[in-house]
Amino acid sequence: MASSIDGLTHSHVFLGEDHERNEKKVWLVIALTTAMMVAEIVAGTIFGSMALTADGWHMSTHAGAMLIAALAYMYARRNAANPRYTFGTGKLGDLGGFASAIVLALVALFIAAESLARLANPVAIDFDQAIFVAAIGLAVNLLSAWLLRDDHDHHHGHGGHHGHHGSHAHHGDHAHGGHHDHASGSDNNLRAAYMHVLADALTSVLAIAALILGRLYGWNALDPIMGIVGGVVIARWSWTLLRDTARVLLDAQPDGGDLSARIRKLMETPDDTVMDLHVWQVGPGHNAAIVSVATTAAHAPAFYKEKLRAIDGLSHVTVEVTPLG
Template sequence: MATLPEIEAFAHDHVFLGAAHDDNARRTLWVVALTAGMMVVEIVAGYLTGSMALLADGFHMATHAGALGVAAAAYAYAKRHASNRAYSFGTGKVGDLAGFASAMVLGLIALGIGVESILRLFQPITVAFGEATIIAVVGLGVNIASAFLLSGGHHHGHDHHGHEHGHAHGAHGGDNNMRSAYIHVLADALTSVLAIAALLAGRYLGWVWMDPVMGIVGAVVIARWSWSLMRDTASVLLDATDHHVEDEVRELVETPGDARITDLHVWRVGPEAHAAIVSVVSGQGVTGDEIRARLAPVHELAHLTVECR
C-alpha cells in the first residue's frame, strides 16, 4: 500500500488580515478617543453656554465618532475571529464590510449637508460668526491631528521581484477600513475649512450667501468620496476580479508556452491578499508544483488552488 505524505506538511491558515492590521487598529482607536472627547466637550459646552452652534457641531461630530467606532470594532472582530473555521476564507473582508457601511453614512451626511445648505441659501438665518469660527478652527485642529494619526496606515506600496506595481488597483490592494476612517476625517476637515472661509467672508465682506454655497460644495465633494468608497468596497464584497493580478497570473503561467489556462478565478480575501483557482491544461505533463513555482512572484496570492488537466 502506498504511503501517504504527512498532512501537516500541507497545513496552512486562512488569516488574511494584512501586515498593518494591529497598527491600523491602534491608530483608529486613538482617533475614536480624540473625536469622542471633542464631541463630549462641544456638547457639554453647548448646554452650559446655550450655544446651538456648539451643540450642532458636537452632534455632527458624533456621526463621525460613530463611523470611526465601527471601523475600530471591525478591526477587533476580524482579529478575534481570524481563525474561526466558520469563515472559509478568514475575516479579511470584515474591514470592507465596515468600509461599505461608513460609505453609506458619509453619503447620508453629504445629503443632509446639501439639503440644509440649499434651504439656508433661500432662507438665510443669523450666524454668530465669531463663535462659529472658533468652533470650526478647533474642529479643524482635531481633524488635522486625526489625519496625522491615520496617515501612516493609509499609504502603502509594493515591489515584487522584478514586477513593480504602484497598485493603481489600490482599492483591491489596500485596507478599505482604514481608508474609510481616513475619508471620514478628511470630510470633517473639508467642512471645517470651507466653513472657516465662508464665516470669514460673511463677517468681513458681508457675503452671508457664502456659508450655504460652501456647504453645497462640501456636500458634492463628500458625496463623490462616498460613492468611490462604496463602489470599491462593494466590488470586494462581491468578489470582483482584480484584473491586474489576473493578467499577471495568466502571463506567468502561459508565457513559457507549455501550458494554457482554461479557467481562472481571482478574488480578494483581505488587505493585500488574494485567492486564486487556476485550471491549467498542458500536453507536456506540467505539474501543479511547477505552476505554483511560476506564480511565486505574485505576492498578493495568499491562497492558491491549481488544477492540472
C-alpha cells in the same frame, strides 16, 4: 507521514499587515472625537452656545462612523482563525468601509439639504462664535487625520512568499499553496475612517472661509453655498469608496485584470493551456487564485504552483491539472 501532512497545511489568516496598528489608531481617534464631543456639548449647555452644542452632536455622528471601522477591525481579528470563514476575515474591513461610505453619503446629503434650506431661508449668524467652533473642529480633525495617516505606500511590497508550499494531488490533481506575501494592500476600512475625518475637515475649512468673508463683506449667502460645495465633494469621495469596496466584496479581479494576465503569461506554454481562472482579493495585500490547466505534458500541480511564486500577493493558490492525450 505526519510531518509530510503538516507541511501541506497552511493558514487562512489574510488580515492586512498593519491590522492591529490601524485598529488602535481608530480607537484613539474615537476617544479624541468623543472627548471633544462631550466638551462641546457641556460647554455649549453651560454657556448657552447653540453653535457649540450643535457641533458637539455633529461630532457624535463621526464618532459613530468611526465605531463601524473599529468594530470591523476587532471582529476580523478575533475571528481570523475561525474555520466558519473559509477564506478568513480579511474582507471584513471592506464591508466596514462599504457601510461607512453609505454613512458618508448620508452626511453629504444632509449637509447639502441643510445648506439649501439655509439658502432659501437665511438666518442670522454669530460670526465670531461660529468661526471659533469651526476652528476647534478643524484642529481636532487635523489631529485625527494625522493619527489615521497611512505610513505605508500601497504600491510597494516586501518580496518573498512566506508560508507552506506543499501540494497534493488526487482525482483531478488539485494543489493548494500558501504564497503569503506581505505587500501592503489598500485597507479600505482605514481609508473610510480617514475619509470621514477629511470630510469633517473640509467642511470646517469651507465654513471658516465663508464665515470670515461673510463677517468682512456681509456675504451671508456664501456660508450655505460653501456647504453645498462641501456636500458635493464628500458625495464624490463616498462614491469612490463605495465603488472600490463593492469590487472587493463582489470578488472582482484585482488590478483590473492585470493579475490574471500575469498568471496566464506565466502558466501558458505550447503544452499548457489555462482553461479556467478565478482571481480575487481575500484581504489587504492578499489575493487568491484558482487555476485550471489542460496539459499534454506530465507535470504535477506543484510544477505550476512553483511558477506562480514569482507573483507577489498570491496568498492562496489552487491548481487543477487535466492531462490531455
